[in-house]
Amino acid sequence: MEILFNVLFSASLMLAIVPVLIKGALKIGLTDMPGGRKLHKQPTPLVGGIAIGMTTLMSLMVQPSGFATFEVFYTLVACSLVLLILGALDDYMEIRASRKLLVQVMCAVVVVRSGLHLQSLFGIFGVENIPLPVMQVLSIVIITGVVNAYNLIDGVDGLSGMVSLLAMIVLGLISHLTGADGLTWFFTMMSGAIVAFLKFNLGQKNKIFLGDAGSLFLGFIIVCSSMALLNHSASRGDDSGNTVLVTLIGLMAIPVFDSLRVYIERYREGRSPFTAERNHIHHLLQGFELSPLRISLTIVTISMLLIATAFIFHHWIEVTWVILGMMLVFRVLIFVLNSNREMMTWQQKIQSFEE
Amino acid sequence: MIVSQLIVFWHRIYIGINKNNKVATNKQKVAIIGTVGLPACYGGFETLTDHLVKNMSDTYDMTVYCSGSKYRKEERMETYHGAKLVYLPLQANGIQSILYDTLSILHALFFADVLLILGVAGAWILPFVRLFTGKRIIISIDGIEWKRGKWSRPAKLYLWWAEKLAVKYSHIDISDNESIQDYTAQRYGSLSRIIEYGADHAQPAAMSSSLREQYPFLRNPYAFKVCRIEPENNIHVVLEAFSQLTKHQLVIIGNWKNSDYGIRLRDEFSMFSNIHMLDPIYDQQKLDMIRSNAVVYVHGHSAGGTNPSLVEAMYLGLPVIAYNVSYNRTTTEGKALYFSGHTDLYELIRTTEYPELTRIGKVMKEVAHRRYTWSLIASKYRLLVDEALSTSRKSDVTPAVTKVDTVLSDLQIQHLKHQKMFFEK
Numbered sequence: 001m002e003i004l005f006n007v008l009f010s011a012s013l014m015l016a017i018v019p020v021l022i023k024g025a026l027k028i029g030l031t032d033m034p035g036g037r038k039l040h041k042q043p044t045p046l047v048g049g050i051a052i053g054m055t056t057l058m059s060l061m062v063q064p065s066g067f068a069t070f071e072v073f074y075t076l077v078a079c080s081l082v083l084l085i086l087g088a089l090d091d092y093m094e095i096r097a098s099r100k101l102l103v104q105v106m107c108a109v110v111v112v113r114s115g116l117h118l119q120s121l122f123g124i125f126g127v128e129n130i131p132l133p134v135m136q137v138l139s140i141v142i143i144t145g146v147v148n149a150y151n152l153i154d155g156v157d158g159l160s161g162m163v164s165l166l167a168m169i170v171l172g173l174i175s176h177l178t179g180a181d182g183l184t185w186f187f188t189m190m191s192g193a194i195v196a197f198l199k200f201n202l203g204q205k206n207k208i209f210l211g212d213a214g215s216l217f218l219g220f221i222i223v224c225s226s227m228a229l230l231n232h233s234a235s236r237g238d239d240s241g242n243t244v245l246v247t248l249i250g251l252m253a254i255p256v257f258d259s260l261r262v263y264i265e266r267y268r269e270g271r272s273p274f275t276a277e278r279n280h281i282h283h284l285l286q287g288f289e290l291s292p293l294r295i296s297l298t299i300v301t302i303s304m305l306l307i308a309t310a311f312i313f314h315h316w317i318e319v320t321w322v323i324l325g326m327m328l329v330f331r332v333l334i335f336v337l338n339s340n341r342e343m344m345t346w347q348q349k350i351q352s353f354e355e
Numbered sequence: 356m357i358v359s360q361l362i363v364f365w366h367r368i369y370i371g372i373n374k375n376n377k378v379a380t381n382k383q384k385v386a387i388i389g390t391v392g393l394p395a396c397y398g399g400f401e402t403l404t405d406h407l408v409k410n411m412s413d414t415y416d417m418t419v420y421c422s423g424s425k426y427r428k429e430e431r432m433e434t435y436h437g438a439k440l441v442y443l444p445l446q447a448n449g450i451q452s453i454l455y456d457t458l459s460i461l462h463a464l465f466f467a468d469v470l471l472i473l474g475v476a477g478a479w480i481l482p483f484v485r486l487f488t489g490k491r492i493i494i495s496i497d498g499i500e501w502k503r504g505k506w507s508r509p510a511k512l513y514l515w516w517a518e519k520l521a522v523k524y525s526h527i528d529i530s531d532n533e534s535i536q537d538y539t540a541q542r543y544g545s546l547s548r549i550i551e552y553g554a555d556h557a558q559p560a561a562m563s564s565s566l567r568e569q570y571p572f573l574r575n576p577y578a579f580k581v582c583r584i585e586p587e588n589n590i591h592v593v594l595e596a597f598s599q600l601t602k603h604q605l606v607i608i609g610n611w612k613n614s615d616y617g618i619r620l621r622d623e624f625s626m627f628s629n630i631h632m633l634d635p636i637y638d639q640q641k642l643d644m645i646r647s648n649a650v651v652y653v654h655g656h657s658a659g660g661t662n663p664s665l666v667e668a669m670y671l672g673l674p675v676i677a678y679n680v681s682y683n684r685t686t687t688e689g690k691a692l693y694f695s696g697h698t699d700l701y702e703l704i705r706t707t708e709y710p711e712l713t714r715i716g717k718v719m720k721e722v723a724h725r726r727y728t729w730s731l732i733a734s735k736y737r738l739l740v741d742e743a744l745s746t747s748r749k750s751d752v753t754p755a756v757t758k759v760d761t762v763l764s765d766l767q768i769q770h771l772k773h774q775k776m777f778f779e780k
Contacts, residue, residue: 288508336512343515346542347502353534354657354680 006185007192013055014196021047022206030092032209040157044207046091048161048197049214053084055193063185072228073183075114079107080220083147087213101144104216108143111224112136119231122245125320143223149255150219151212152262155282158202158296160210163255164218165194166300170251170307171225174244178233183225190221202293226252246314246322250307254281254299257330284337287344302333361444361458385415385740386463389456389473391447392421393435399552399663400473400497403732406553407471410733412437415740418467420459422447452476453513464488469740475500475514478521485524491743494521495529495550498659498682499538504587519543526743527750532660534681537778546750548739551661551686553729554670559647566644570606572631577604578704579649579673581642581664582656584609584617589655589678591616594624596700601629603704605653606645608633647671651712653700654683661686666727672720674712676703690718752776 025031025045032044060077086103089095111117117139121127130138154160172187174180200208210218226248234241258281263273285295306326314322387404395401408417417438421431424446432440441462445455456477463470464484472478472494484490500506501514522528522543530536530547539547567573578597582588590607597605611617611632624630636642646652652668654677665686668675677683679693692707692715694700 339512339516340508343501343511349541350499350502350538353537354682 002185003188006188007195010055010059010189010192011196013058014051014193015199017051017054018047018196018200018208019206021045021051022208028092030088032091032211040207042207044209046088046209046211046213048201048208048210049084049217050088050211051208052190052193052197052210052214053081053217056190057081059189059193072111072114072116073186073225075111076116076221076224076228079111079224080217082107083216083220084213087211087216091211091213100212101148104144104147104220105140107220108140108147111143112139116224116228116231118142118227120234120241122234122242122319124323139227143220143227145259146223146252146256147216147219149252149259150222151215152259152280153255153282153299154210154212154215155280156286156295157292158198159282159292159299160215160218161194161198161201162296162300163303164222165191165198166303167218167222167251168194170247171222171229174229174233174247178229178236178240178244180229180232183229187225190218194218223252242314242319243311246310246319247307249323250310250326251303253306253326253330254303257327258334261330261334281334281337284334284341287337287341382414382416383468383740383744384418384466385411385469385471386418386420386459386467387438387471387473388420388459388463389447389452389476390419390421391425392442393419393432393438393440397425400495402556402663403473403552406556406729407733407736408436408438410730411737411740414737415469418463420455420463422455450510453479460484464490469493469743471495471736471740472521472525473497475517475521478517478524481520481524489747491740491747492525493527493529493739493743494525495531496521496535496539496547497531499535503658505585522547525749526747527739529739530660532682533685535660540752540776540778544752546752548735550732550735550739551727552663552666553732554663554666554723554727555729557646557667557670558643559671560640560643562644562648566641570631570633570645572604572606573645573648575604576650577606577631578651578653578676579606579646579668580653580655581608581646584611584614584620586616587656587658589657591620592678592694592697593653593655593700594620594630595697596694596704597630598624598627599697599701600704601627604629604631606631606633606649608636608642608645610635647673649673650709651676651704654678656680656683658682666723669719669723670727672716674715675719676700676707687719688722690722691715752778 022045025047026043030046032040032046034041034043056077083104086095086100090100113136117136119135120129150160150164153163168187168191172184172191175183175187197208197210197214200206201210230241230244230248233244262277262280265279266273266275266277281299282295285298290298306329309329310322310326313325317325387407390400390404391397392401393405393408395405404419408419411417419435419438419440421440421442423431423442423444426442431442434440441459443455443458445451445458447455452474453476456472456474457480460470460472460477460480467490469491470484470493472492474497475494478494481492481494484492496518499518501511501518506514522539522545528539528545528547529550530539531549531551533549536547536549539545562573580590580593582590584590590609593605593607597603607630609617609632611621611634621632625632636645646668652665652673652675654662654665654668654675656662656665657678657680660682662682665675665677665683669687675687675691677687677691677693679695679699683691684693692703694703
């Protein structure tokens with residue numbers, strides 16, 4: 001009942017805020033113009049992330065007392081709001097990628113310095129503990145990398161929203177099952193806000209996009225919350241640390257593996273890693289002539305399957321092998337998608353031979 | 356059941372191999388893989404195999420793999436025109452073709468010197484064959500199979516990938532048409548060999564009175580078409596044109612009931628009295644009678660390279676009106692009549708006079724007698740087998756001279772590095 005209330009509360013806030021923000025965005029030109037690689041045909045307000053951020057802030061004003069047990073969360077939310085503002089500025093006036101990256105790194109440093117960082121490597125590749133400074137640096141790299149991964153996956157209608165919604169639901173379940181009920185409220189509230197966002201994002205009337213503001217904001221919350229919950233479950237002394245670890249890796253596998261793959265490909269081909277192209281997983285799925293909604297649902301379904309598979313298998317095999325298995329599955333998936341794209345390209349070329 | 360049959364199959368073959376190994380011959384051993392089997396009663400690859408066996412058994416020890424699903428036990432033979440027949444309890448087509456071809460290849464590795472593989476279904480195993488054995492692989496990739504509309508997306512992806520492996524890991528790959536040679540050159544950098552099909556097994560036959568009684572419309576001049584009823588064969592285009600040509604008869608033979616497309620066309624066009632849509636005729640003599648007495652042959656195929664039914668029609672001296680696609684123009688040397696839609700076909704049928712049709716028929720016959728005889732086709736295959744046995748390197752489409760940088764530079768003939776390739780049209 002309380003969960004339903006949380007969801008409805010944040011969703012209602014969104015439904016009230018968004019139309020106002022749309023009007024403002026159209027006036028000042030905070031819109032995504034069609035053209036180039038883009039699929040949409042009309043200027044679309046980039047207010048989804050701002051709306052979610054405002055809903056989060058307003059909801060925090062009425063937050064229950066349990067939230068205070070995780071003091072670092074206030075730092076986390078504050079840094080997320082910094083990234084929200086950064087993203088909104090980038091949506092409005094285009095900020096250089098290197099400067100954006102610098103701010104992301106600084107936010108990651110602030111959070112890590114406040115105590116939110118990986119406490120253990122859980123035996124991945126045989127490594128449990130490493131010196132604290134190395135752990136902190138690794139945590140900063142992971143936070144920055146995952147935030148960018150969530151930023152890059154915002155490529156078709158509904159995708160970033162659905163992936164984030166899945167993340168909030170999974171994080172909510174983890175927090176409930178590991179006794180961090182103070183956070184359960186937070187994730188259910190976020191879920192409600194994202195559901196309301198999806199209503200606008202997937203609809204034809206009053207359509208909005210998440211914008212860089214939203215993807216940076218949500219990505220930061222997701223990765224930092226994941227770290228906090230991972231440390232919390234590891235501190236319980238049972239096997240829940242490993243379970244939560246593989247679940248979270250399954251959750252973030254698609255955005256992270258996809259962005260890593262793209263960066264590696266660009267590096268190999270001598271291009272800047274920040275080059276904008278159409279070879280992310282959602283672009284490759286377009287080769288199957290799927291609608292944006294179906295692409296989003298496909299990717300979310302794959303994520304759910306990865307989570308479920310990792311959850312089941314980690315009871316029998318070590319975490320390292322579970323991760324390698326997920327990477328292998330992802331590699332095969334990309335191979336199939338690339339083959340399909342190449343095949344479609346040749347299908348068109350052959351038409352010119354045949355004429 | 357299939358598993359137990361496979362176990363029995365391997366046991367018999369093991370015994371058979373040991374028996375054979377006791378009899379030494381000096382002939383090189385060639386295994387033909389990927390067809391339904393012999394005697395030929397299915398399609399182009401089977402007819403090809405039939406003629407290869409008849410023409411090459413004196414030179415090579417030949418083995419042909421056959422599908423046990425298509426030949427009942429009482430029909431099966433141990434040898435056929437000097438070639439040994441090996442039966443597998445699997446279908447040669449469809450999803451089972453992957454296992455069918457794979458097992459055939461694995462089995463052939465025990466004794467064959469050359470594997471002549473028709474089709475790419477089992478190509479996934481070829482990298483291992485190249486890596487671990489010294490067997491020579493000649494593969495015919497058929498038409499551009501992965502492009503065909505009849506396949507589902509997963510099947511297309513598999514065929515796309517398998518074709519790549521087939522061309523990359525074979526010693527020689529064969530196309531049946533120049534356009535497909537251009538395609539393999541551009542996509543793979545491979546110099547594919549063009550070997551078409553023979554047609555001299557098709558013989559003219561006088562129309563019998565009993566056949567005229569069975570099909571009274573054969574008493575009048577008619578256009579003829581025989582094909583699988585698939586959208587790529589543009590049957591709807593041909594039917595649309597003839598539905599407006601009420602004075603011109605069309606006889607079209609195919610498997611109408613096997614698809615929604617065929618059922619729909621039959622429903623839509625059977626009301627036209629000049630259009631006669633017949634079910635498949637398996638009596639070769641009847642088929643030859645109907646075909647060879649047609650006034651014109653209409654060929655609507657838009658995919659698949661050189662089509663056996665087209666070359667057979669040419670060999671019979673039938674004037675050809677073909678769908679305007681590169682494969683058909685290449686097969687007919689650009690000397691037939693061509694249509695792109697039902698309007699073109701309508702005009703061609705309506706306006707082309709008999710003397711012109713007769714002239715085209717003679718030209719088609721000349722082309723077919725020159726290019727599409729089984730003795731010529733078999734001799735090309737023989738040359739390829741000899742070539743495969745004599746070298747382990749595959750021919751590259753790029754001339755070797757383009758790779759000798761320093762020599763070209765020293766002799767000041769760098770222009771030879773930049774040559775126009777045959778597929779750059």
